[in-house]
Amino acid sequence: MYSNKIQYIGCDDATLDLFESQYPLPCGMCYNSYLLHGERVAVMDSVDPRKTTEWLQQIENGLKNGTTPTYLIVQHMEPDHSGSIGAFLAQYPDTTVVGSRAALQFIEQFGYQPAHTLMVKHGDTLDLGGLTLHFIAAPMVHWPEVMMTYVPEEKMLFSADAFGSFGVCGSYTDHWIDEARRYYINICGKYGTQVSAALAKTEALDIQTIAPLHGCVLEGEQAAEAHRLYGIWSQYEIERKGVLVAYASIHGNTAKVAKRIAEILRTKSMEVKEIDLCRTDVSEAVAQAFCYGKMVLCASSYDAGVFPPMHVFLYKLGIKGYQSRRVALVENGTWAPSAGKTMRGMLEAMKDIQIVEPMLTIRSAWKEEYQEQLDALIDSILEGINYE
Ligand SMILES: Cc1cc2nc3c(=O)[nH]c(=O)nc-3n(C[C@H](O)[C@H](O)[C@H](O)COP(=O)(O)O)c2cc1C
Ligand SMILES: [Fe+2]
Numbered sequence: 118m119y120s121n122k123i124q125y126i127g128c129d130d131a132t133l134d135l136f137e138s139q140y141p142l143p144c145g146m147c148y149n150s151y152l153l154h155g156e157r158v159a160v161m162d163s164v165d166p167r168k169t170t171e172w173l174q175q176i177e178n179g180l181k182n183g184t185t186p187t188y189l190i191v192q193h194m195e196p197d198h199s200g201s202i203g204a205f206l207a208q209y210p211d212t213t214v215v216g217s218r219a220a221l222q223f224i225e226q227f228g229y230q231p232a233h234t235l236m237v238k239h240g241d242t243l244d245l246g247g248l249t250l251h252f253i254a255a256p257m258v259h260w261p262e263v264m265m266t267y268v269p270e271e272k273m274l275f276s277a278d279a280f281g282s283f284g285v286c287g288s289y290t291d292h293w294i295d296e297a298r299r300y301y302i303n304i305c306g307k308y309g310t311q312v313s314a315a316l317a318k319t320e321a322l323d324i325q326t327i328a329p330l331h332g333c334v335l336e337g338e339q340a341a342e343a344h345r346l347y348g349i350w351s352q353y354e355i356e357r358k359g360v361l362v363a364y365a366s367i368h369g370n371t372a373k374v375a376k377r378i379a380e381i382l383r384t385k386s387m388e389v390k391e392i393d394l395c396r397t398d399v400s401e402a403v404a405q406a407f408c409y410g411k412m413v414l415c416a417s418s419y420d421a422g423v424f425p426p427m428h429v430f431l432y433k434l435g436i437k438g439y440q441s442r443r444v445a446l447v448e449n450g451t452w453a454p455s456a457g458k459t460m461r462g463m464l465e466a467m468k469d470i471q472i473v474e475p476m477l478t479i480r481s482a483w484k485e486e487y488q489e490q491l492d493a494l495i496d497s498i499l500e501g502i503n504y505e
């Protein structure tokens with residue numbers, strides 16, 4: 118219970134291999150759901166079909182004296198939240214399903230047939246008796262139908278996918294930020310403008326608790342810190358001063374150059390994050406790229422292009438809206454270096470990327486004769502004071 122009226126009925130999922138079939142889950146995942154005990158009971162979102170039975174049991178345990186839910190609030194129709202609607206309606210057929218126009222349309226598309234629906238739009242309220250739900254449209258805070266819900270009596274914002282995190286629903290720890298960043302940048306990163314617009318709608322609200330659909334519930338200082346970070350992330354601002362050195366090396370020679378760059382940057386008192394793109398999940402690499410204002414990319418050439426782990430990284434940066442950053446390039450090739458040209462082309466397609474010139478080309482392996490060029494490249498990446 119978060120209060121005597123708001124009860125957590127979400128489910129941990131410790132065995133899912135990949136979230137959305139692509140994101141690794143070192144700490145598992147959870148699908149959050151809540152029971153709102155007004156004079157009438159509302160259930161806030163359902164859960165992934167992997168957890169239907171457990172969730173229905175939690176609802177049954179939470180309902181008092183044979184009451185049944187009057188409303189099922191559908192903030193988001195993605196199956197990790199909507200996948201148990203069918204089973205829920207089979208058990209509670211008289212429940213009214215509440216959602217935006219698009220949510221109600223998607224309910225039909227996914228094949229659910231609620232007997233009672235209530236369409237709500239931004240600014241509408243629903244009185245549960247002792248608890249009031251204020252609906253806030255949050256289109257494209259992942260999907261177009263999304264809405265958030267503010268409950269003034271509890272100073273609580275039900276934020277849908279926003280403010281979520283990977284991981285089971287444990288208590289808040291210092292690790293929250295890393296998995297929340299990886300979650301936000303990869304899941305919502307492309308929709309910064311829409312996330313900003315949704316945040317602006319919550320600006321005037323007195324929020325004590327943020328209850329997202331994934332990860333832990335954020336209270337007090339944690340909620341304020343999450344709000345501050347979402348301001349940075351949604352505007353593509355720089356979160357940490359420093360440089361990301363990301364490399365993709367087939368036989369290790371390019372990796373050695375990347376490590377040399379990282380070492381030199383550290384002697385200049387820079388915070389440096391090194392990522393081996395062949396051995397780090399791309400979702401983490403993308404999140405770290407957004408975190409820093411500067412990046413050095415080092416890659417082997419490969420079949421007249423760039424070694425695939427770097428290609429995939431740049432592709433993902435592009436689709437997630439990576440922008441307004443300063444980037445230096447190091448390519449390695451043995452007979453016809455091509456990595457640089459491919460990396461440059463992919464970066465040029467992104468918004469406001471400043472490429473540091475000149476790019477450094479290594480032929481097969483490091484030699485001392487490259488040192489002068491390397492020093493120039495490092496000085497040049499450090500010059501960009503607008504990217505700190
Ligand atoms: C499958 C494959 C394709 C390659 N394609 C190219 C290429 O198109 N142009 C080139 O100059 N080198 C190419 N290379 C050589 C790599 O770029 C070479 O491994 C690199 O110069 C050395 O750096 P590394 O030790 O970091 O891999 C290729 C290597 C492999 C294994
Ligand atoms: Fe979602």
Ligand SMILES: [Fe+2]
Nearest residue numbers: 195197278330
């Ligand atoms: Fe979700």
